[in-house]
Amino acid sequence: MSSFLKFSAFLLITFTITLSTACSKDNPGPGGCAANFNWTVELQDEANVLSNAAQAYAQDPTTENCNTYKDAYQDYLDAAEDIDFCVPAADQAAYDAAIEDARDSLDDLQC
Template sequence: MKTIGRIKTNILSMGCFAVLLSFSSGCGKDDAEDTVENCFGGNWAERYAAELEVYANAVSVYNETPTPANCASYKTAAKNYLDALRSIVDCVPTISRAEINASINEAKAEVDREGCD
């Protein structure tokens, strides 16, 4: 359980990084359907905001009641959030994509290593 705090910090930091990138780089609005190709009409946060909320709630519940079931829910929520972050990677400027993908992979590996004791 000691690792949860470090994992939680790493995963939330990635979300903050994605938000900052969404404000600093241009993916213009387009009349076409929101897809990765048009960077979701510039609304990156919408692609992962719901998963972030579910993840934050799961962390809170697990911290309050560290049962194996709550740990499993936390791990599932963390992975879903990371998958949602990965869905916006194509909107990130090319020079940052490899770093973000590596961070997501590292965070998923940390979640996998965390035991549900």
């Protein structure tokens, strides 16, 4: 569980950084994303729910908390995929691989 939570935190930080810098006024994404689109704000609700669920599960590793954590992580990854249209083409493969790795790790978590 501990290594999974560390991996989750790493992905959360990586996605947030990647998405906050993915599109700028000088470099719009391939999907034509708005230059003023704030990725951090876009994923903030999901990130907050995921963070709270991870903390609850780490403090009390019950089946209920595990399922809540898995659901929150799934929602976060879905939201990250929903806005991937603005990831620069040069970063797209790494972005997709990170989401796929996270999904695989999530699938491996048994509650």
